[in-house]
Every structure is written in structure tokens, then in C-alpha cells.
Amino acid sequence: MLFGTEILTTAQMRAIESAAMESGEVTGLTLMERAGAAVAGQIRLRWPKPGSATILCGPGNNGGDGYVIARLLAQAGWHLHVLGVDNIPGPDAAEMKRRWKRIGPIAPLTEGELRRIPDSDICIDAIFGTGLTRPPEGEIAAVLRRLGQMTANGDGRPRLVTVDCPSGLCMDSGVWLHSGLGDDADPMPLNATLTVAFDSPKPGHLLQRGPAACGKLVIADIGLRHWRERQVDQAANARRSPMLGAIWPEFPVRDSRMGDFSTRARIALGKGGSAGHPAGHKYSHGHALVVAGPAGHGGAARLAARAALRGGAGLVTLCPPSAAMAEHAGPPDALMRRKLDDAGQVRAMLTDPRVAGLCLGPGCGVDRAASLLPVVLDHARPCVLDADALTALAQAPHWPEGLSDNCVLTPHAGEFARLFPDLAGRLAETPRRGPAFSRVDALREAARRCGAVVLLKGPDTVIAAPDGQAYIHSASDVPWLATAGTGDVLAGLIVGFLARGIAAFEAAALGVAIHAKAARRFGPGLIADDLPEQLPFLFRELGL
Numbered sequence: 151m152l153f154g155t156e157i158l159t160t161a162q163m164r165a166i167e168s169a170a171m172e173s174g175e176v177t178g179l180t181l182m183e184r185a186g187a188a189v190a191g192q193i194r195l196r197w198p199k200p201g202s203a204t205i206l207c208g209p210g211n212n213g214g215d216g217y218v219i220a221r222l223l224a225q226a227g228w229h230l231h232v233l234g235v236d237n238i239p240g241p242d243a244a245e246m247k248r249r250w251k252r253i254g255p256i257a258p259l260t261e262g263e264l265r266r267i268p269d270s271d272i273c274i275d276a277i278f279g280t281g282l283t284r285p286p287e288g289e290i291a292a293v294l295r296r297l298g299q300m301t302a303n304g305d306g307r308p309r310l311v312t313v314d315c316p317s318g319l320c321m322d323s324g325v326w327l328h329s330g331l332g333d334d335a336d337p338m339p340l341n342a343t344l345t346v347a348f349d350s351p352k353p354g355h356l357l358q359r360g361p362a363a364c365g366k367l368v369i370a371d372i373g374l375r376h377w378r379e380r381q382v383d384q385a386a387n388a389r390r391s392p393m394l395g396a397i398w399p400e401f402p403v404r405d406s407r408m409g410d411f412s413t414r415a416r417i418a419l420g421k422g423g424s425a426g427h428p429a430g431h432k433y434s435h436g437h438a439l440v441v442a443g444p445a446g447h448g449g450a451a452r453l454a455a456r457a458a459l460r461g462g463a464g465l466v467t468l469c470p471p472s473a474a475m476a477e478h479a480g481p482p483d484a485l486m487r488r489k490l491d492d493a494g495q496v497r498a499m500l501t502d503p504r505v506a507g508l509c510l511g512p513g514c515g516v517d518r519a520a521s522l523l524p525v526v527l528d529h530a531r532p533c534v535l536d537a538d539a540l541t542a543l544a545q546a547p548h549w550p551e552g553l554s555d556n557c558v559l560t561p562h563a564g565e566f567a568r569l570f571p572d573l574a575g576r577l578a579e580t581p582r583r584g585p586a587f588s589r590v591d592a593l594r595e596a597a598r599r600c601g602a603v604v605l606l607k608g609p610d611t612v613i614a615a616p617d618g619q620a621y622i623h624s625a626s627d628v629p630w631l632a633t634a635g636t637g638d639v640l641a642g643l644i645v646g647f648l649a650r651g652i653a654a655f656e657a658a659a660l661g662v663a664i665h666a667k668a669a670r671r672f673g674p675g676l677i678a679d680d681l682p683e684q685l686p687f688l689f690r691e692l693g694l
């Protein structure tokens with residue numbers, strides 16, 4: 151596997167916690183104490199001077215964590231208002247509630263109470279965690295709406311800290327669960343400054359509304375690694391497969407199945423005959439073809455070709471139709487040009503075994519893409535199908551048949567809806583209960599159906615392989631990546647990696663990670679042309 155850290159669904163997380171507790175080596179109470187201590191520790195790290203905090207404790211174990219946080223912050227000199235539900239929770243949360251009651255009072259968790267108490271420096275949301283299965287209703291829904299209003303200005307006072315996750319967010323999909331009872335009853339999105347989650351990120355932290363709701367995400371170790379990895383080793387354990395990883399280079403490496411970003415990238419690029427291979431020559435570093443389109447539309451393919459070159463393909467040939475050759479006369483001189491007017495010429499080019507990757511789609515025109523597509527798919531050469539090739543693919547008579555697993559489809563949401571209208575339709579439904587259908591569910595199904603790697607672009611890019619392995623990459627910190635042509639650069643970068651011999655799933659993942667890193671490195675003001683130019687610096691920084 152590539153880099154990053156493993157993402158666990160809420161069911162997997164519960165299974166690991168249960169396995170840990172059943173082993174007798176750790177109790178639920180100990181885990182809860184560690185969870186609460188992790189949150190209190192992060193709060194004290196960020197706000198070293200004791201201030202005032204309002205802690206909202208829900209009916210389950212998330213609420214239990216809240217009572218631990220209350221006790222620890224009180225001991226550290228914080229001034230607290232603790233609001234809780236009048237219920238008898240599970241034994242661990244009940245014990246933590248008792249321990250808090252010896253220190254201070256619990257006011258009712260109502261909207262009225264929240265309005266009555268004075269504003270604090272921070273609000274701590276310990277209402278629902280991974281146990282949320284249905285939309286918040288009634289008084290708790292009203293409390294959450296009030297909390298959303300109070301903290302709508304993420305940088306203002308009070309700051310919102312969420313325990314494990316923002317309450318009301320489905321942690322398997324990153325969407326807010328809606329009661330369907332109308333605007334008044336539906337949740338007001340929370341806008342946290344800090345979320346401290348336990349053991350592993352969940353899909354909801356990284357998908358859809360998750361990143362905006364969570365704010366800064368910290369993953370706290372509560373001593374479950376041993377059980378997580380033990381379950382990984384039990385290959386027969388279906389709950390643990392297939393792998394779902396986070397492409398998040400900033401995460402520390404904690405998983406036996408994952409390596410750190412630059413080591414894994416180095417291995418992947420090394421395997422592919424990178425420039426680091428002193429014995430290699432240009433053909434052993436791969437020859438990539440990038441098909442261009444009609445006159446006046448050449449920019450997209452040129453961006454892709456440039457990215458493939460900078461990404462380290464040994465040779466890149468841009469293939470426009472004869473009538474468009476003239477517009478591709480400029481730099482880079484390293485780029486080769488060869489006219490390509492019909493499917494027969496593609497067939498001839500693909501008889502050359504040194505052609506190790508092909509990019510079809512950017513600026514190509516749907517008709518041209520449709521005419522070339524059958525030959526490209528026939529040859530089953532590693533390829534990236536993007537933009538117009540995806541529109542052509544959706545209209546092809548045998549779709550979704552005919553692809554192989556060395557092919558990467560790179561749709562944005564609109565193209566995805568053309569290819570998989572039913573899956574896009576399910577994603578667009580208002581989620582009424584958890585776990586809601588997620589982008590990961592959709593992508594796994596899409597990849598399974600068509601037998602290729604599918605990469606759905608967006609601030610939360612999801613990549614899935616036909617065997618169900620998937621990655622989530624969050625680019626919510628680089629919104630300036632959403633500018634014309636960056637998708638063409640991504641397609642080119644991936645084809646460059648394919649040409650270097652990297653397998654499709656890893657090439658796609660590496661492409662997405664490096665693409666976003668390049669945007670992060672450049673900063674706001676970025677245009678697509680800037681991305682390939684960042685690559686040499688980035689590769690050097692990463693030691694690639």
C-alpha cells in the first residue's frame with residue numbers, strides 16, 4: 151500500500167474497541183479516560199491559560215468523554231458549565247458522570263439553558279460521536295442549531311471543539327443527517343476550530359462537509375493500535391478489507407500496512423524506473439502519448455503533456471490532428487509532436503511496445519475521443535481517460551464493459567454523473583439515516599462495475615480500484631486548486647507515472663497527492679501552468 155494512514159468506518163472502529171475490551175487487557179473506562187485526556191490535553195496545548203468552557207454531554211459514550219474532559223479541565227483551573235442529558239448512560243459513561251458530579255453540577259442539555267449561561271471561551275461538543283445513527287431531533291436538535299449559531303464565525307468567541315466528531319455529522323459519509331421535518335428541525339452545520347478524533351480518521355472527517363465542520367483535525371492515540379494491527383493480520387477478517395487509506399502526507403505513519411509518504415513515493419517511483427535509476431534510458435523511463443484535439447483547443451493537452459514530462463516520463467509525444475499541428479509549435483522543446491488523424495494511426499503507434507501510457511480526453515473533442523476510444527481500449531495499454539473521453543465512454547455501446555485495471559478514469563462530479571447516473575443520484579439524495587451512502591461507497595461500486603481505477607475529483611478526491619481498495623485525499627486546504635486546467639495537469643501527471651511503470655491505483659494516488667502538494671507549495675494565485683513547474687522542487691524536497 152501507499153502512504154498515509156488507514157481510515158476506519160464507524161463499524162470497524164466499534165469492532166476494534168470491542169476486541170480490545172474483550173481481550174481483558176484494557177477496560178472501556180480506561181479507553182474513555184484516555185479519550186477525554188487526549189481532548190483536554192489538546193485544549194490545554196492550544197489554550198494554555200485556563201479560561202471558561204461550556205461542555206455539552208450527550209446520552210452515550212461521547213457524553214462520557216465529555217464528563218472526563220470536564221473533570222480534567224476543572225482540575226487544571228478552568229471555569230466550567232457542564233450540560234448533560236438526564237438519562238442513565240452505559241456503565242462507563244455513567245461512572246464518568248458520577249465522578250464529575252462529585253466536582254460540579256450538571257445543568258440540563260437544553261437550548262434554553264445554553265442561551266441562559268454566559269458565553270465561554272470555548273464550547274465542547276460531546277453530544278454524539280460515532281454512535282449517531284439517525285438525525286438529531288427535538289431538544290438536542292435545538293441545542294445543536296443554537297451551537298451552530300453561536301460558533302458560526304469559526305474564528306470568533308466561543309471556539310468550538312468537537313469530541314471525536316461534530317455532532318449530527320454521519321461519520322461514514324461526511325454529510326449532515328436530515329430529519330426531513332423542515333429547516334427548523336434540520337441541523338445547522340457546526341463549524342469547529344478543533345476536532346480530536348480517536349485512533350483513526352473516519353471517512354466523515356475527510357469527505358464532503360467533514361473538513362469544514364471539523365476544523366483542525368487531530369487524531370489521538372488511545373492505545374488501540376495493537377488491536378487494530380492484530381485485526382489487520384487476520385487476513386480472513388472481512389471487516390478489515392478492502393483497505394481504505396487517507397492520502398494525507400502530514401499524518402504520522404502509524405500503520406503496518408502503510409508507509410510514510412516520501413518513502414512509499416520513492417519506492418513507487420523507483421520501481422517505475424525513475425530518473426534516480428542511473429542505468430535507465432529514456433525508453434526505460436517510459437514513453438507517454440497525449441492525444442490533443444482540434445485547432446484552438448490545444449492548451450489542455452499541452453498542460454497534460456508538460457505534466458507527464460515533469461512527472462518523469464522518459465519521452466512524451468503530443469498527438470494533435472494535422473490541422474492543429476501548427477498551434478503546438480512552441481516550447482517545451484523536449485516535447486515531441488506527431489500528427490494523429492484517425493484510429494488507424496493510434497493502432498500503429500500502439501504496436502510500439504515502448505508506448506507505456508496514453509492520455510485521452512483533455513481538449514480532445516467528444517467525437518474525436520469516441521472515434522479513438524475503441525482502439526485505445528482494445529490495446530489495453532495503461533491509460534488515463536479524462537474529460538471528453540469520459541463523455542464518449544458514457545455513450546459507448548458496451549459501457550461499462552471493455553476497460554482493464556491499468557486504466558484510470560478521472561471524472562469530476564459532472565462527468566461521474568454521466569458515467570454512473572444511478573450512483574450520482576444516490577449521492578445527491580437527502581441523507582435521513584446513517585451510515586449514509588458515501589463517495590467511497592459510490593466509487594467502489596463504480597470501479598467494480600467498469601473494472602478500472604476510478605478517481606472522482608473534488609476537494610475530497612476519492613480513488614477506488616476494482617478490488618475495493620480506496621483512498622480519500624482531502625484538498626480542502628488548497629481551494630485555489632479549483633482553477634481551469636488543473637484537472638488536465640492531474641491527468642498528465644498520472645499518465646507520466648503510468649509510463650514509468652507504476653500500477654494504475656498507486657499512480658493515481660501518487661498523482662493526486664503530488665498535484666495537491668504542488669498547489670500547496672505554490673499558494674494562492676496559482677494557474678494550472680504553474681503546477682508542473684513546481685514538480686522539480688517538490689521531488690527534491692521529498693527526496694524523490
Ligand SMILES: NC(=O)C1=CN([C@@H]2O[C@H](COP(=O)(O)OP(=O)(O)OC[C@H]3O[C@@H](n4cnc5c(N)ncnc54)[C@H](O)[C@@H]3O)[C@@H](O)[C@H]2O)[C@@H](O)CC1
Binds near residue numbers: 211281372
Ligand atoms: N466504545 C469505546 O470504547 C469508546 C468510545 N468512545 C466514545 O464513544 C463514542 C461512541 O459512543 P456511543 O456508541 O455510545 O455513541 P454516541 O455517544 O456517539 O451517541 C449515541 C447515543 O445516542 C443515541 N442516539 C443516536 N442517534 C441519536 C439521535 N439522533 N437522537 C438521540 N439519540 C441518539 C444512541 O442510541 C446512543 O445511546 C465515540 O464517538 C467516542 O467519543 C471513547 O470514549 C473511546 C472509547
Ligand SMILES: Nc1ncnc2c1ncn2[C@@H]1O[C@H](COP(=O)(O)OP(=O)(O)O)[C@@H](O)[C@H]1O
Binds near residue numbers: 562607
Ligand atoms: N474546492 C476545491 N478544493 C481543492 N481542490 C479542488 C476543489 N475543486 C476541485 N479541485 C481539484 O481541482 C482539479 C480540477 O479538475 P477539473 O474539474 O477536471 O478541472 P479542469 O477540467 O478545468 O482541469 C481537480 O484536481 C480537483 O480535485
Ligand SMILES: [K+]
Binds near residue numbers: 275276278279312317
Ligand atoms: K461530538
